[in-house]
Every structure is written in structure tokens, then in C-alpha cells.
Amino acid sequence: MSNFLAVATVSASLQRLLTPRVSAAVGGAEVWVDRSDVKHQKSGVNIYMYKTSLDSVSRNEELPGRTSDGTTLRARPRVPVSLHYLLTFHGRDDELVPQRLLGATLAALHTHPILGTDLIAQVTAEATAQPPTHAYLALTDLADADEVVRVSPDPMSLDELSKLWSVFFQSPYQLSATYVASAVRLEESSGTPVEAPPVLQPRLTVRGLLRPTILSALNAADPRAPVASTSVLRIAGSGLRGDRTVVRVGATELTPAAADTGATSISVPLAGGAQLRAGLQPVVVAHQWLVGDAPGEPRGGETSNPVGVVVVPQVSVNVNATTLTLTSDLTIGRTQQVTVALLDRTTGATLRQVDVPPLAADTTTVALPRPSAGPGLPAGQYGVSLVVDGAQSPVTRNASGTITGPLVTVP
Known part of the structure; x- marks a missing residue:
């Protein structure tokens, strides 16, 4: 790993690598590190x-740098x-200087695609020479990095x-x-792991390795019946049992x-x-x-594909002179869509559906004005059902199929 000077060291190493090669290609050519929109009258590479x-x-590749509680530094x-x-590439176009410099640069970077330790050592030595070149790079440790830096073409259309050149305002x-x-690879030097x-x-x-697969999840008592909080869920598939299964x-x-x-089949109440x-x-x-x-320590394993199951609430109804209150045995989320349906006691058809106003928090109770x-919807008795995200609470019926509860009387 390298300290924060590694970025500047790479730029200085490229300058050191190209300088003798471009000066040999074009006499007096230099290599400088500057913005690309700065005009230069002399020949050279920027x-x-x-x-x-x-x-x-x-x-x-990096592993977590701290312990799970975040207090101990395990790795920088x-x-x-x-x-x-x-x-x-800069120079007189009528003498093809930019093209000659381009050719020398392409050949140099193709022949020396790796910024080796010898090159970086030269940069460090020049930083401590008299007079120094890039004196601020004297403390760079890029030469000690675990892996070398590779330079490769980055072709653009x-x-x-x-688009890249358009960021330089009014620059040809x-x-x-x-x-x-x-x-x-940059590393913060503070702290001791x-x-x-x-x-x-x-x-x-x-x-x-055997990933569990779910094919179906149904009410164990009656696959055609809705799934409620009192139901036992029967899950069919393959590879469902592990050392521990939830x-x-x-x-x-x-x-x-x-x-x-x-x-191939498990049941869960x-x-x-x-x-x-x-x-x-x-x-x-x-x-x-x-x-x-034995008994062994639990570790995370495989998870199955998800299968959707509609869980219906079971409700009790309380009615007074002004308010109809429904209490569910399941939590109703504040972001869920909730409606109350009034049902024909004989046919079970929905005669009126009332939207419940948005909930302020998760709850098990919803209230609305008495219908x-x-x-x-003439006056009389009607079945009441709570619908949460399409899951409709069941009603009870007598032997003839008439709804017997929960009921509400509409005056």
C-alpha cells in the first residue's frame, strides 16, 4: 500500500519516463505537468x-477494516x-512536431507499461537532490507497494x-x-491495527451445497382456504431442511x-x-x-426463492352511534392500503367500499364514521370485512350460507 503521495508520484514518474525519450525525438522538447488548456510556445508533451x-x-478485495462494533482497527x-x-502534444505543426512527439510517447509507454521501482527510486532521488525536483515527493513510498502501477491506453471515441475537450473553456x-x-492503492497511515x-x-x-427451493406455500388444513394468523403454512419444494431451518x-x-x-415439505404454525x-x-x-x-455453532447458509402468500386479517367489530371500529389480529402498516367492505349477507357481494384515511402509524385498529x-345500501344488517392490500378478512356463515358475523346495522 502507499501513502497519499502515490498519486503525485505516478504523475512525476510519467514525466521522468517520457522526458529523455521525447527530447531525443525532438531536440529541446520538454515534458511538463499542467492543465491542457494552458498554451505553450515551446515543443513538448503535457x-x-x-x-x-x-x-x-x-x-x-479489501476485508472489513474494523471489528463489528467499529471500535478496533483491524486493518488500515x-x-x-x-x-x-x-x-x-505541442510544437510547430508545419514541422510535424506534435506527431513526432506522439509517436515517441506511444512507443515509450508501450515499451515501458509498468512504473517500476527503479523509475520511482529516480523520482525519489531527484526529490532529495540539490537542487531538488518535486521536493515534496521525498517521503513517497510508492516503490514499496505490494503491486506495481501499470499504464495502458484508455481509448476514447x-x-x-x-466532450472531454469541451470542459476547457475556449481552448482549441x-x-x-x-x-x-x-x-x-492508497492507505491512511494513522492508527495501529x-x-x-x-x-x-x-x-x-x-x-x-443445496439451495432450498419453494414450489408452493398453502394453508395446511385446506389448500383452497385463505391463510390467517391461526393457520399452519404448508411449504412444498426441495432441499427445505438444513442443519437449522427457519x-x-x-x-x-x-x-x-x-x-x-x-x-420436500415442511409445516410452520x-x-x-x-x-x-x-x-x-x-x-x-x-x-x-x-x-x-456437536452441537455446533450456527453459521449463515442458503436461502430459498421467495414465494408470495396473502395473509388475511381476522377482525372484531365495535359499533356505536357515530363510529365503526374494526380491530385486527394482525398489524396493519401505515403505508398499506386499507378499505372496509359492506357485504350482502345472502350473496356476499360488496355493496359499499369505504376507504380508510392514511394511518399515522402501524396499528391494529381502524375507525371510520358509521355508515x-x-x-x-338500504337500511338493514350487513356483513363487514377489512381489506388490507387486497387481503380480505373472512366472515362466518351458517348452514344456509348466510353471513352471521361480523355484522353492522345501517340505520
Whole structure:
């Protein structure tokens, strides 16, 4: 890794590499580091770093720099960057000076694509010489980096090159070439990392990788019946059983029935899911591995594909002179869409649907003005159903199919 001077050292190394080669190609030519819109009357090559980017190859190599609680430095944070350069060539066009300098530069960078330790050592030596060149680079440690910096062409289309030159206000185009130097790994020098504790007892666990797959998730008592908080969810698929298995229904984690050890079908009671919500919920089977001696320590494993299940609320109704209040056995989220349906007791058809105003917070109770008779809804008794994101609470019926509850009387 390198300190913050590595970026400037790369630019100085390019200048040091190209200087003798361009002066040999064109007598008196120089190499300078300046903005590309600065006019130069003499012959030479200008090196301008116009942007940086994270190195796509190395950016995922770094391990977490601190412990999980964030208090202990385990490794110094490192950032791998790529340096993008615009090289412009100056001189008399009638003598083809820019083209001669371009040819010398292309040949030099193709022949020496690596900024080696010898070249960087020359830059460091010149920084400490009398008189010094780039004296501020005396403390650079790029030569000690684990990996060398490679310089390669960064070809641009004519459209991209024209956009790059457009950022230089009222500056005419100069013959140019684009290169990228990567990867320059920068490291903050402050702080002393604490070594990880040694491995006292190695543990090896071997198992085949088998991702659980869900094909269906239905009410175990009746696959055609809705799924409620009192239901047992029957999940069918393959590879469903791991060392430890949990079933996630929305934000709720549930444990399958202990007696159910099958790999193609498991059952999980929804009762007890404190965070279970009404509406469409994703169902996922998650495995944990047990690593080491029995009983083993749980480690994260595979998770299945999600399958949507509509969980219906079950409600109780309270009516007074002015207000109809419905209490759900499941939490209703403040962002969910909630309506109340009044049903024909004989056919079950929805005669009126009332939107519940937006909720201020998650709740289990919704209230709205008591409905009154009107067009399409004469006075009488009607079934009441709460609809949360399309999940409609069930009603009870007698032997003849008439709705017996919950009910509301419309005056």
C-alpha cells in the first residue's frame, strides 16, 4: 500500500519516463505537468490527470477494516484508484512536431507499461537532490507497494474526446492521447491495527451445497382456504431442511414443526409471529449450518426463492352511534392500503367500499364514521370485512350460507 503521495508520484514518474525519450525525438522538447488548456510556445508533451475512478478489479478485495462494533482497527482502510491522463502534444505543426512527439510517447509507454521501482527510486532521488525536483515527493513510498502501477491506453471515441475537450473553456483542440494508470492503492497511515487472535483449534465442516427451493406455500388444513394468523403454512419444494431451518414470513422468523423433518415439505404454525402483517407477504426458507463439534455453532447458509402468500386479517367489530371500529389480529402498516367492505349477507357481494384515511402509524385498529343508508345500501344488517392490500378478512356463515358475523346495522 502507499501513502497519499502515490498519486503525485505516478504523475512525476510519467514525466521522468517520457522526458529523455521525447527530447531525443525532438531536440529541446520538454515534458511538463499542467492543465491542457494552458498554451505553450515551446515543443513538448503535457501530462494532465483529468479524473480518478475506483479500480473495478481491486475494489472488492479489501476485508472489513474494523471489528463489528467499529471500535478496533483491524486493518488500515485502503482505496484502489485508477488515474486517467490526457497527454497533449505541442510544437510547430508545419514541422510535424506534435506527431513526432506522439509517436515517441506511444512507443515509450508501450515499451515501458509498468512504473517500476527503479523509475520511482529516480523520482525519489531527484526529490532529495540539490537542487531538488518535486521536493515534496521525498517521503513517497510508492516503490514499496505490494503491486506495481501499470499504464495502458484508455481509448476514447471521437464523441467522448470532444466532450472531454469541451470542459476547457475556449481552448482549441490539441493532438492528444488518453491513458490510465492503475491500480494505485492508497492507505491512511494513522492508527495501529490490532492483529486478529490466532486460530486455537481448527474446525472443518464439509457439506454439499443445496439451495432450498419453494414450489408452493398453502394453508395446511385446506389448500383452497385463505391463510390467517391461526393457520399452519404448508411449504412444498426441495432441499427445505438444513442443519437449522427457519421460515421468514415478511419480517417474522418462524420455526417449522419439530416433528416435520422432510426435505420436500415442511409445516410452520403462524401463531406467535409477533411481527406478522396482513396482506401479501414473501415467504423464504433459510438454512443455518452448524460448524464444529456437536452441537455446533450456527453459521449463515442458503436461502430459498421467495414465494408470495396473502395473509388475511381476522377482525372484531365495535359499533356505536357515530363510529365503526374494526380491530385486527394482525398489524396493519401505515403505508398499506386499507378499505372496509359492506357485504350482502345472502350473496356476499360488496355493496359499499369505504376507504380508510392514511394511518399515522402501524396499528391494529381502524375507525371510520358509521355508515348510513343511501343509494344501493338500504337500511338493514350487513356483513363487514377489512381489506388490507387486497387481503380480505373472512366472515362466518351458517348452514344456509348466510353471513352471521361480523355484522353492522345501517340505520
